[in-house]
Structure formats: C-alpha cells, structure tokens
Amino acid sequence: MPCVAIAGAWLGGHPVELLGGLNFASPVATDTGLAGLMVTIHTKMGNVILWIAAIHASGAAYHHLVLKDQVLASMLPPGIFSRKT
Numbered sequence: 874m875p876c877v878a879i880a881g882a883w884l885g886g887h888p889v890e891l892l893g894g895l896n897f898a899s900p901v902a903t904d905t906g907l908a909g910l911m912v913t914i915h916t917k918m919g920n921v922i923l924w925i926a927a928i929h930a931s932g933a934a935y936h937h938l939v940l941k942d943q944v945l946a947s948m949l950p951p952g953i954f955s956r957k958t
Contacts, residue, residue, distance in 0.1 A: 874918050881911030 879889050883899035885908035890896050936944035946953070 874915060874922070877911050877915045881908050881915060884908035884911060902940065 877928055882889050886903045887901040888896045888898050906911050933945045933948065936942050937946075
C-alpha cells in the first residue's frame with residue numbers, strides 16, 4: 874500500500890514528505906490518469922484491509938462470547954483475561 878501511495882503522489886506531481894521534513898521530489902513524469910488509477914487501487918486495498926480486520930475481530934469475538942473458548946485470551950498479552958488451566 875505505501876508503494877502504491879508513493880507512486881500515485883509522484884505521478885500526480887506531488888513530492889513525498891517523510892516524518893522529519895525530508896522531501897522526495899517526483900522522479901517520474903506527471904501522469905494524472907495513472908495517478909488517479911493509483912489512488913483508486915490504494916483506496917480499494919485499504920478497504921480490503923479494513924474488511925479483513927473486521928472479519929478477524931468478529932471471529933475473535935465469536936470465539937470469546939459464543940464458543941467461550943480461550944482463543945481470544947491466547948492472542949492477548951498475559952493478564953488481560955484470566956486463563957483457565
């Protein structure tokens with residue numbers, strides 16, 4: 874995802890600024906059509922990641938609340954949920 878975002882910014886003619894104020898000017902020619910495609914791809918990839926995270930969290934909640942097993946507790950740091958031995 875970061876690579877697609879950087880490519881989209883550079884193709885749109887925008888520099889990429891990192892934390893600390895480092896600016897990287899675009900090394901490629903501006904192509905607004907391709908930049909728009911990169912933005913679309915970046916957005917769709919972000920949505921897919923959010924859906925996967927939501928499904929994963931729902932599965933963990935299902936294990937904890939419905940099945941009442943220790944799957945959620947096994948994924949969290951010790952002490953968050955008391956584990957049955």
